[in-house]
Amino acid sequence: MGGGFAPLPNDVDSAYPGNAMKWTRKFSPCAYICLGLLIGDSDGLRPSAAQEPEPPVVDPGPPGGPPSDAIVLFDGKDLSAWQDARGGPARWEVRDGMLIVNGTGNIFTKQEFGACQLHLEWCAPPPEGRTGQARGNSGVYLQGRYEIQILDSYQNQTYPKGQAGALYGNFPPLVNACRKPGEWQTYDIIFQPPLPGPNGEIIPGLITVIHNGVLVQNHVPVKNATTAAAFRGPVAKGPLMLQDHGCPVRFRNIWIRPLD
Ligand code: MG
Numbered sequence: 001m002g003g004g005f006a007p008l009p010n011d012v013d014s015a016y017p018g019n020a021m022k023w024t025r026k027f028s029p030c031a032y033i034c035l036g037l038l039i040g041d042s043d044g045l046r047p048s049a050a051q052e053p054e055p056p057v058v059d060p061g062p063p064g065g066p067p068s069d070a071i072v073l074f075d076g077k078d079l080s081a082w083q084d085a086r087g088g089p090a091r092w093e094v095r096d097g098m099l100i101v102n103g104t105g106n107i108f109t110k111q112e113f114g115a116c117q118l119h120l121e122w123c124a125p126p127p128e129g130r131t132g133q134a135r136g137n138s139g140v141y142l143q144g145r146y147e148i149q150i151l152d153s154y155q156n157q158t159y160p161k162g163q164a165g166a167l168y169g170n171f172p173p174l175v176n177a178c179r180k181p182g183e184w185q186t187y188d189i190i191f192q193p194p195l196p197g198p199n200g201e202i203i204p205g206l207i208t209v210i211h212n213g214v215l216v217q218n219h220v221p222v223k224n225a226t227t228a229a230a231f232r233g234p235v236a237k238g239p240l241m242l243q244d245h246g247c248p249v250r251f252r253n254i255w256i257r258p259l260d
Pocket of ligand 1: 076138139149150
């Protein structure tokens with residue numbers, strides 16, 4: 001096609017008789033480069049690029065991460081980043097690279113987080129006749145307060161604000177992107193916490209959730225703790241919580257990137 005500097009066809013030229021289009025056609029490559037040099041740009045094409053700070057380099061790792069700057073919360077080996085509700089050792093089962101809910105209660109990260117990008121992978125157990133909220137129920141609570149529901153929502157009827165990917169009780173997922181039970185699923189969550197305002201009010205936070213690569217929460221406001229939260233009230237930082245809802249949901253590859 002001749003690239004961006006190819007002469008324009010005559011019919012285009014004739015459509016703008018005697019106007020600036022003709023000048024631009026003849027002089028544009030030289031003119032733009034000279035203009036760039038005059039205003040001090042390094043390559044003449046991207047004004048002020050030389051003054052911008054260079055973004056840090058991050059190795060994204062394999063598909064699904066963890067990126068090189070992430071805090072790994074579970075790498076398939078141990079629960080050293082986690083504790084139980086009383087601050088004792090987390091007792092969920094670690095087997096074959098998986099973390100498995102086993103009825104010993106919710107678990108919490110030892111470290112606390114504010115704004116963050118979170119990745120986790122989960123897998124619902126076989127339904128075995130269970131339906132609705134009893135089927136593959138768990139949840140990830142940002143700051144131990146705000147639950148993104150984990151549920152086997154594959155061909156499983158329940159109320160929309162309680163299905164997989166819901167900000168529980170607040171916003172249903174935009175779509176149901178659930179895989180079959182027994183298949184691994186991904187959550188990628190971008191979270192900005194609600195914060196206490198100067199007059200005792202709550203300044204809402206924001207949550208975006210991508211389930212199996214599909215957007216299910218698009219920058220929705222989050223204000224109050226959801227049902228069965230461990231804590232209430234807005235805070236700058238709080239622990240991540242995984243819910244024990246009595247279903248042997250499995251987890252793997254959990255990492256977080258603080259954004260504050
Ligand atoms: Mg739940």
